[in-house]
Amino acid sequence: MGGGEEKIPIAVAHSSRELAADTPQEDRQPARQPLHHSILFIALIALLLRLSVITVGHTYKITPRRDHFQFGWEMGRLARSIATGQGFSSPTDLPTGPSAWAPPLYPYILAGAFKLFGVYSALSAWVILAFNSVFAALTCLTLYRTAERMYGIAVARATAWTWAVFPYAIYWPVRVVWEASFTTFLLSLALWLTLRMADEPPGRRMWVLFGLLWGAIALTNTAVVSMLPFCLLWLLYRLPRRPQQLVGAALCVLTAVLVVSPWLVRNYQVFGKFIFVRDNLPLEMYEANNDQSAGLWTRNEHPGNNPDAMRRFQELGELGFMAEKRQEVRQFIREHPGRFMWFTVERAVYFWIAPPQATILAGYDLMISRHTNFLLAAVFAFAGLWLTIRNRKRGAFLLVCFLLVYPLPYYLVNPFPRYKHPIEPEMIMLIVYLFWEARKIQVHWPGHKTSL
Numbered sequence: 001m002g003g004g005e006e007k008i009p010i011a012v013a014h015s016s017r018e019l020a021a022d023t024p025q026e027d028r029q030p031a032r033q034p035l036h037h038s039i040l041f042i043a044l045i046a047l048l049l050r051l052s053v054i055t056v057g058h059t060y061k062i063t064p065r066r067d068h069f070q071f072g073w074e075m076g077r078l079a080r081s082i083a084t085g086q087g088f089s090s091p092t093d094l095p096t097g098p099s100a101w102a103p104p105l106y107p108y109i110l111a112g113a114f115k116l117f118g119v120y121s122a123l124s125a126w127v128i129l130a131f132n133s134v135f136a137a138l139t140c141l142t143l144y145r146t147a148e149r150m151y152g153i154a155v156a157r158a159t160a161w162t163w164a165v166f167p168y169a170i171y172w173p174v175r176v177v178w179e180a181s182f183t184t185f186l187l188s189l190a191l192w193l194t195l196r197m198a199d200e201p202p203g204r205r206m207w208v209l210f211g212l213l214w215g216a217i218a219l220t221n222t223a224v225v226s227m228l229p230f231c232l233l234w235l236l237y238r239l240p241r242r243p244q245q246l247v248g249a250a251l252c253v254l255t256a257v258l259v260v261s262p263w264l265v266r267n268y269q270v271f272g273k274f275i276f277v278r279d280n281l282p283l284e285m286y287e288a289n290n291d292q293s294a295g296l297w298t299r300n301e302h303p304g305n306n307p308d309a310m311r312r313f314q315e316l317g318e319l320g321f322m323a324e325k326r327q328e329v330r331q332f333i334r335e336h337p338g339r340f341m342w343f344t345v346e347r348a349v350y351f352w353i354a355p356p357q358a359t360i361l362a363g364y365d366l367m368i369s370r371h372t373n374f375l376l377a378a379v380f381a382f383a384g385l386w387l388t389i390r391n392r393k394r395g396a397f398l399l400v401c402f403l404l405v406y407p408l409p410y411y412l413v414n415p416f417p418r419y420k421h422p423i424e425p426e427m428i429m430l431i432v433y434l435f436w437e438a439r440k441i442q443v444h445w446p447g448h449k450t451s452l
Contacts, residue, residue, distance in 0.1 A: 037157060039140065039157075039160060040141075042164050043138065043140040043164070045164055046137040046164035046165070047133055047137035049164065049165065050136060050170055053174045054130065055126070061122055062122075066093070067093070071177055072178065074102060075106055075177070076120070076177060077090060077092060077093075078090070078091050078099060078101065079110035079111040079113075080114060080120070081099075082107065082114075083114035083115045083119055088100075088104060092310060092313065093303075094310055094313075095314070096313055097318065098270045098271070100267050100271065100275050100278050100279040101279065101318065102278055103179075103219050103221060103263075103277050104219055104263055104277075105179075106182060109128075109182075110177070113127045113128045113131070125177065128177055129174055129175075131182075132172070132177075132180075132181040133174060135184070136172070136173040137164075139184055141160075142191070142192045143188055143425045143428075144156045146195060146395075146429065147159045147429050147433075149192075149195045149196070149199070149395070150394060150433075154436070155432055159429045159432045162431075162432055163428055166428065168424075169424065169425075172184075172418065178418060179220050181421075182220060183217070184421055184424070186216060186224075187217065187224055187227065190210075190217065190228075190231065191231075191395075191426065193213065194231045194234065194235060194395075195395050197239075198234070198238040198239065198394075198395075201240060204248060204251060206248075207252045210255075211255025211259070214252070214256040214259075215257075215260050218256065218260050219259070221422070222276070222277045222278055224406070226405060227402070230397075230401040230405065231398065232249050234395075234398055235249070236249060260277065264276065264277070267279075271319050279318065279319065279322050282323070282326035282329060283302075283322060283325045284413040284414070285325075285412055286301060286328055286329040287301045287414060289329050289332050289333065290328070290329070294343075295342070295344075296347070296355055303321075344412060347410070347411050347413075348415075351411060351415035351419070352375065352420075354417050357370070377427065380430070380431045381403065381426075381427040381431055381434075382403065384431055384432075384433045384434035385400065385403055387437055388430065388433065399426055402426050403423065403426075403427070406422070407420070407423075
């Protein structure tokens, strides 16, 4: 490099070659990109890997125990009711009437698979797991674009490849009939669009599209909507101070409300009261906060596992049952505020290290190893977040919200690992960035002499 500064270029072509030689390899834009650098190729590999696991690993063969309850659990029951002409109803084993147990989008998608390929059939399972896998693969694209804007092309490529081939990221779409992979993609898309809109001041059409996305998120996983205010606040802070930006943000919120409103109207017509998308929060809180609980779900309180609770659910109907659970959990919190606080702290820890669960492999219980793996991922992600803040990377505030604000509702209920999955692409991005920056650290061992 030093010798290059002393040379006097004798031609433009010669100067250009020198400039190319002095440019870091990771920052160059070659005329023809290697195939493995293409984000479309990475996404394709991600999809083929997941489809292969589904097909070769027979993960579509879901156990028929309890009439296939593990096939989507409550969402599977709702989808069965829709596909058999009973409407959005009966989320557990027995007929219990109309329901607002879950946001409607994923159950209707699953019902479409049931309608076309059979209720609880192996083919339906393959199709819905393939659907999950498509959006898990598409997350490579949104994750790449996000990392590219924040950290550069090299980190973006490494992040996308990590998401594509990391076994834990592959597990959720190929094994679990749930909205986790779909939600994960939608949230990663929202993050990328937020960063993009900050760089390219949006017009009204873009604000409307942003609102449509958040409306779809609300109808898929309502808890994720907690990120919308922070995305809008960050955008308004970053964009030029003009009245049209406030109008655009209001247009975004209005569009999201319009997307959700048909479901809100349906809930009001069916139940006679306002219900924002779903109604099962009281039961979720009661399952983790009661006299028999130690802060985590014991399975006994769920109507799907307890015949007495199932009969009570059928007797009262969904709305009455949820009202009863709301009263019981409020009474528990009033009578045991200290236990409730301790349970909440305990669940906050388990959100990041995973709840206790026997993990038997070759006769050995690897539960401690499981906790350690989850803990290390969290530690590395937060270290990457600290580095992002220290290096003043654009969008650091958004990632702070993803890691600190998003989990808050789950500290009140059961911190199942799938609840963390929507922010795991961003966690992987932070971990990759941490290790990428660690490459620059030079360790000089005592007594080691470097040649000049």
